[in-house]
Amino acid sequence: MHGIGPGWWFLTGDPGDIELLRRKLGFADPDPLIDADPTQHSGVVLYGNEVLDRWAACPALTKPEQIVRFLLSING
Secondary structure, rough: OOOOOOOOOOOOOOOOHHHHHHOOOOOOOOHHHHOHHHHHOOOEEEEOOOOOOOEEEHHHHOOOOHHHHHHHHHHO
């Protein structure tokens, strides 16, 4: 549907599991009032190379070509 190729993963699942994952990845504000307000959420793409233990993030509205350059840069 989105025209993606091999190697891409889209996460979905039980809302409780997704919430746990969001918190474990650090995408939650420690203040529950701020965290509950969707206008305070930032759109961030987290990406990494698990084998090399290299992780980074960029704004979700970054141009796709730039995201590709970021992805390629973490592969060493």
